[in-house]
Amino acid sequence: MSKQKGNLSIHSENIFPIIKKWLYSDHDIFIRELISNGCDAITKLKRLHSLGEADLNGETDFQVKVVLDRTARTLKFIDNGIGMTDEEVKKYINQIAFSGAEDFLKNYKDKGDTDQIIGHFGLGFYSAFMVADVVEIHTRSYKQDAPAVKWRCDGGTEFEMEDGSRTERGTEITLHLGQDGETFLSEYTVKDTIEKYCSFMPYPLYFEVADKEPEKDKDGNIIITEPEALNDVSPLYLKQPNACTDEEYKDFYRKTFRDFKEPLFWIHLNMDYPFNLKGILYFPKLNTEFDTIEGRIKLYNSQVFVADNIKEVIPEFLLLLKGVIDCPDLPLNVSRSFLQNDGFVRKISDYITKKVADKLNSLFKENRAEFEKFWDDISPFVKYGLIKDNKFYEKIEGIVLYKTTGEQYVTAQEYLEKHTGKLEKQIYYVSDPIQQAQYIKLLKEHEVEAVVLDHSIDSAFISHIEMKKNDISFKRVDSDISELMKDADQGVDEETKNKEIEALTTIFKKALNKENCKLQLENLKSGDIAAMIILSEDSRRMQEMMQRYSLGGFNPGVMPSEEILVLNKKHPLIQYCLKHAGEASEVLNLVAQQIYDLAVLSHKPLEPEAMTSFIQRSNEIMKRMIQN
Numbered sequence: 301m302s303k304q305k306g307n308l309s310i311h312s313e314n315i316f317p318i319i320k321k322w323l324y325s326d327h328d329i330f331i332r333e334l335i336s337n338g339c340d341a342i343t344k345l346k347r348l349h350s351l352g353e354a355d356l357n358g359e360t361d362f363q364v365k366v367v368l369d370r371t372a373r374t375l376k377f378i379d380n381g382i383g384m385t386d387e388e389v390k391k392y393i394n395q396i397a398f399s400g401a402e403d404f405l406k407n408y409k410d411k412g413d414t415d416q417i418i419g420h421f422g423l424g425f426y427s428a429f430m431v432a433d434v435v436e437i438h439t440r441s442y443k444q445d446a447p448a449v450k451w452r453c454d455g456g457t458e459f460e461m462e463d464g465s466r467t468e469r470g471t472e473i474t475l476h477l478g479q480d481g482e483t484f485l486s487e488y489t490v491k492d493t494i495e496k497y498c499s500f501m502p503y504p505l506y507f508e509v510a511d512k513e514p515e516k517d518k519d520g521n522i523i524i525t526e527p528e529a530l531n532d533v534s535p536l537y538l539k540q541p542n543a544c545t546d547e548e549y550k551d552f553y554r555k556t557f558r559d560f561k562e563p564l565f566w567i568h569l570n571m572d573y574p575f576n577l578k579g580i581l582y583f584p585k586l587n588t589e590f591d592t593i594e595g596r597i598k599l600y601n602s603q604v605f606v607a608d609n610i611k612e613v614i615p616e617f618l619l620l621l622k623g624v625i626d627c628p629d630l631p632l633n634v635s636r637s638f639l640q641n642d643g644f645v646r647k648i649s650d651y652i653t654k655k656v657a658d659k660l661n662s663l664f665k666e667n668r669a670e671f672e673k674f675w676d677d678i679s680p681f682v683k684y685g686l687i688k689d690n691k692f693y694e695k696i697e698g699i700v701l702y703k704t705t706g707e708q709y710v711t712a713q714e715y716l717e718k719h720t721g722k723l724e725k726q727i728y729y730v731s732d733p734i735q736q737a738q739y740i741k742l743l744k745e746h747e748v749e750a751v752v753l754d755h756s757i758d759s760a761f762i763s764h765i766e767m768k769k770n771d772i773s774f775k776r777v778d779s780d781i782s783e784l785m786k787d788a789d790q791g792v793d794e795e796t797k798n799k800e801i802e803a804l805t806t807i808f809k810k811a812l813n814k815e816n817c818k819l820q821l822e823n824l825k826s827g828d829i830a831a832m833i834i835l836s837e838d839s840r841r842m843q844e845m846m847q848r849y850s851l852g853g854f855n856p857g858v859m860p861s862e863e864i865l866v867l868n869k870k871h872p873l874i875q876y877c878l879k880h881a882g883e884a885s886e887v888l889n890l891v892a893q894q895i896y897d898l899a900v901l902s903h904k905p906l907e908p909e910a911m912t913s914f915i916q917r918s919n920e921i922m923k924r925m926i927q928n
């Protein structure tokens with residue numbers, strides 16, 4: 301065959317059902333599309349007027365009205381915008397995927413700002429057929445002599461067009477709702493959908509129910525109420541940040557998220573170059589410990605809602621925040637809820653991350669007291685962010701705060717400086733300040749504080765910090781005995797020490813009936829404590845990690861973390877044990893068991909069986925005391 305060139309053709313009968321039914325993921329999107337068209341029609345008219353090409357006859361009251369008639373099963377979208385001539389209906393409506401919006405932009409691109417135009421693809425109108433069996437258009441162009449046009453289509457590929465009867469400029473689209481549109485016969489569904497997609501559209505939107513009984517007062521007189529627009533035509537995020545008050549920010553938050561807790565603080569995003577982006581991000585207050593941190597960032601494109609929580613634009617960790625972002629430059633595809641995958645989107649996401657990091661840094665530097673006040677609320681989000689996003693980590697790592705057991709907030713740097721000469725690049729932490737109180741007290745006696753890391757994110761957080769900064773290590777307070785707590789074992793040679801350990805091991809092995817009993821003998825500075833349990837940091841972390849991910853049906857009992865019983869040579873009970881080692885004494889047994897249980901108790905709750913024995917033994921010991 302000789303080489304040929306040609307144009308692909310589309311068989312409209314086959315492709316039309318796909319456009320109508322499958323182009324948009326959500327059924328309710330037709331409301332957004334038809335209202336957007338109404339707003340575009342007004343924007344175009346205003347633009348032409350400003351260029352001296354259209355006469356408004358003094359009219360400035362632009363609006364889009366949605367009217368539901370449940371009896372007639374119709375939903376109308378009425379605007380007083382530019383309208384269409386019969387030629388325009390033929391061009392823009394009869395030709396699918398030919399956008400009048402694009403055409404307008406092309407013609408007027410050199411004549412001022414056309415940013416506000418929403419339409420792009422020339423397909424949105426047809427979303428009406430997702431819910432309607434028949435769609436009618438009644439339109440009249442702004443052009444003085446152009447006759448009104450009536451257009452009607454029952455969802456097939458044929459349409460009817462004739463002279464219309466509309467007397468005013470603008471367009472009325474009537475949807476005769478079919479079975480697929482049944483849900484839109486509900487006043488509340490329509491109202492909610494308008495509010496969901498169109499809250500910030502640039503012209504007032506009104507909603508009426510035509511067949512609703514009018515409200516009457518007690519004398520039977522009809523109460524006439526001023527209609528109220530459902531939207532906010534100039535949302536706060538479009539204003540200049542320096543023109544907004546705190547009260548306005550809080551009010552916008554309450555209205556937009558229906559959250560009556562005050563946000564902690566906010567960031568007003570306002571960028572014109574290299575891309576246009578406006579928005580406000582709020583740091584919400586965590587209410588109770590039962591609250592899940594669930595944020596919500598609403599993405600808009602020229603004041604039209606696109607979707608919630610779009611991961612491509614909003615870095616995942618920022619999804620814990622609440623906010624509104626409007627980016628008219630977003631590369632959206634037809635359905636608008638999906639983004640085209642391109643480097644531009646990545647740039648937006650980086651910009652947002654940078655702004656959040658800058659805000660946190662400026663709070664830290666300029667108002668440390670406030671920053672500390674917010675810290676408990678924002679720390680899970682900040683920690684999650686620095687684990688997830690390296691750029692964020694680099695900007696924020698120096699201002700991460702740690703709350704100490706003395707209720708102060710310090711950075712890692714400040715903690716280390718405070719403990720110079722006592723701790724070498726090491727941070728002690730507690731995961732449960734009550735359970736680990738004994739260890740905290742011991743450290744405090746040596747003027748060492750621990751930091752509280754008790755959130756579920758903290759184990760991942762400290763591993764991340766250790767990986768990034770290999771000169772800092774975190775140790776839980778019960779993971780070793782600090783050198784600070786020990787006295788030098790003067791005058792005791794290695795051989796004697798080994799013998800003592802051997803003797804004590806025999807006593808405790810027998811008393812506890814434990815094969816694997818690891819002992820450590822220390823000369824602690826404090827003479828108050830007979831014994832303590834310590835758990836190796838590494839093996840405990842490994843165990844926690846396996847539990848968290850329940851690796852391979854892991855049973856924690858199978859691999860207990862390495863537990864060491866530290867005995868304090870200075871304590872009279874340990875000295876008693878050493879003195880009576882080798883004797884077959886019942887008291888020795890009782891003492892060893894009691895020492896062990898007390899050490900476990902100041903570390904974690906006893907198992908039920910061990911608790912029963914402990915209570916029995918304690919009674920027995922007291923009985924013996926009074927008998928002697």
Ligand SMILES: Nc1ncnc2c1ncn2[C@@H]1O[C@H](COP(=O)(O)OP(=O)(O)OP(=O)(O)O)[C@@H](O)[C@H]1O
Pocket residue numbers: 333337338341379381382383384392393398399400401402418419420421422423424425426471
């Ligand atoms: N209410 C209206 N008033 C005036 N012109 C309208 C109206 N509705 C639709 N049109 C014309 O029909 C064209 C096609 O509309 P449609 O909604 O299919 O696509 P679009 O708005 O251009 O793009 P998108 O698919 O991105 O929404 C519009 O560009 C516009 O020229």
